Amino acid sequence: MTFQDLSEAAPYPGRLPRDPIMRPTPLVILTALGIVALAGCGDEDDPRLRLATGGPEGTYFALGQDLAEFVARDVEDLRVEVLRSAGSIDNMERLAAGEADLAFVQSDTLGADGVRLIAPVYEEVLHVFIRSEIRDEVRKLSDLRGRSICVGAKDSGTANVVARLLDHLGLDDASTPRRHLSWSYAVAALAADECDAACALVASPFPAGRELLESQHAVLLSLGDFAEAGGELDGICAANPNLSRTMIPVAAYGPAPTAPVGTVAVWALLVARRGVDDESVKAVTRVLFDNQAELAERQPVLARLTDPRTLPTLRFPLHDGAAAYYHRDEPVFFVRYADAISLGLTIILLIGSSFITARAWLARRKKNRIDVYYLETDHISEGAETADREGLEDRLTRLHELRRKAFRELVKERLLADESFTIFQDFLQSEYEAIRERLGEK
Structure with a gap:
């Protein structure tokens, strides 16, 4: 072989x-x-x-x-x-x-x-x-x-x-x-x-x-x-x-x-x-x-x-x-990454605190803006008792425009839909009705 x-x-x-x-x-x-x-x-x-x-x-x-x-x-x-x-x-x-x-x-x-x-x-x-x-x-x-x-x-x-x-x-x-x-x-x-x-x-x-x-x-x-x-x-x-x-x-x-x-x-x-x-x-x-x-x-x-x-x-x-x-001798996850976890929690708390602060600031800013509407309503209504018919009609038009403006701001979230806004609506409506009543007397 x-x-x-x-x-x-x-x-x-x-x-x-x-x-x-x-x-x-x-x-x-x-x-x-x-x-x-x-x-x-x-x-x-x-x-x-x-x-x-x-x-x-x-x-x-x-x-x-x-x-x-x-x-x-x-x-x-x-x-x-x-x-x-x-x-x-x-x-x-x-x-x-x-x-x-x-x-x-x-x-x-x-x-x-x-x-x-x-x-x-x-x-x-x-x-x-x-x-x-x-x-x-x-x-x-x-x-x-x-x-x-x-x-x-x-x-x-x-x-x-x-x-x-x-x-x-x-x-x-x-x-x-x-x-x-x-x-x-x-x-x-x-x-x-x-x-x-x-x-x-x-x-x-x-x-x-x-x-x-x-x-x-x-x-x-x-x-x-x-x-x-x-x-x-x-x-x-x-x-x-x-x-x-x-x-x-x-x-x-x-x-x-x-x-x-x-x-x-x-x-x-x-x-x-x-x-x-x-x-x-x-x-x-x-x-x-x-x-x-x-x-x-x-x-x-x-x-x-x-x-x-x-x-x-x-x-x-x-x-x-x-x-x-x-990896048998390495510490468990939370011990090994304790510093990183602590830093992460601190960052999360800071972000959360900043968010809360910013939200509160925005809320105050919106409240301040509704106060402006209160003042504007009061300013328009001022002098209605002695105004003539033309002056009363002008005031009604301005109040109507102010209401529309307030609702536009509300839709854009520049105003808060809270109790302050409800009070503003009631106040504006009462002033509007009072002027219409005087206009009827004319």
């Missing part, structure tokens, strides 16, 4: 093709039914969070197993079930389908609206290894045109990032064949000269990378000069804003590399579905950070576990349960 046959038979370890000859026997069926029945007798109220990780040889899977162990140890009535997967894209799809509650994903992976951040776990660096024999011909990523590239397992974060970089450089699948192989198969393909490059998006340094470099079958390919402003790395990151420029330093893998290797990086994130219980997510977050030192002894990448508030550019909003953990 050639390596080509082997790679097609098993895309990554742990996922083998189904044997078409195998058929379920009655004994197998009865056994399965018995297991299901026994499982149904268990505690249905036992909270269990399903954590999508990665392949059994990857960092995500190892992290998931350690996290599940510590949650079982430290949190009563909460368990984490570790699920194997193809990687970041597969994990995001499982979250969207409700097949997982928690997942490890890379920060550049597109996700559904319901995905929420728990914690940035560590930074993953893109490693591009090329066969040593072609190191003089291939000095940059675009030089791989026409050559075979192992881009990572299908639906993995590595495959996702590498595909976008190749597309950005115009290296389509037709001109530059892409092979979806997990790391162990990609290394074997390099050794067998069946591919020219192998990619891995992982924490740096990683032991398998050192083994490959020490075998002298491969060398690291730089994506650009890290020190050069406006160079290839900046162009790649400008086209892919969720990637950040970084480098693999000299001697990161023992004797290799001998010069800094420019490349790109993403954050490995622990995320959850929005609907996952806040208290459960808070408990998982607490286990991660409270046991960081102990967990980092098993998985050194956890030494880089980070508070997401220090990385404001991450694309996923924070889960409410995780936020409750990060």
Whole structure:
């Protein structure tokens, strides 16, 4: 069997093709039914969070197993079930389908609206290894045109990032064949000269990378000069804003590399579905950070576990349960914002007091205006006892106009429709009737 046959038979370890000859026997069926029945007798109220990780040889899977162990140890009535997967894209799809509650994903992976951040776990660096024999011909990523590239397992974060970089450089699948192989198969393909490059998006340094470099079958390919402003790395990151420029330093893998290797990086994130219980997510977050030192002894990448508030550019909003953990030491709302609340109440009281004062002033002003109408009525009526017919008619006309003017002012709210206005109307009417009576006597 050639390596080509082997790679097609098993895309990554742990996922083998189904044997078409195998058929379920009655004994197998009865056994399965018995297991299901026994499982149904268990505690249905036992909270269990399903954590999508990665392949059994990857960092995500190892992290998931350690996290599940510590949650079982430290949190009563909460368990984490570790699920194997193809990687970041597969994990995001499982979250969207409700097949997982928690997942490890890379920060550049597109996700559904319901995905929420728990914690940035560590930074993953893109490693591009090329066969040593072609190191003089291939000095940059675009030089791989026409050559075979192992881009990572299908639906993995590595495959996702590498595909976008190749597309950005115009290296389509037709001109530059892409092979979806997990790391162990990609290394074997390099050794067998069946591919020219192998990619891995992982924490740096990683032991398998050192083994490959020490075998002298491969060398690291730089994506650009890290020190050069406006160079290839900046162009790649400008086209892919969720990637950040970084480098693999000299001697990161023992004797290799001998010069800094420019490349790109993403954050490995622990995320959850929005609907996952806040208290459960808070408990998982607490286990991660409270046991960081102990967990980092098993998985050194956890030494880089980070508070997401220090990385404001991450694309996923924070889960409410995780936020409750990060803000646990902050005072409650009214204590935290006591000064602001006090200032706000003072301003409200001042505004209210000013409003009352202004309203009272307007009321006094309107009352003063009605007093003017009283005086005008009295002035018009003055001398009516000795006036001739023409003088009396003139007074009636002026009183009538004064009444109309008062009502216009009332409609425009320049006068108050209160008892003072009623008294004014009665006073004006009495004067009007008195003058009409004298006019009748004439």
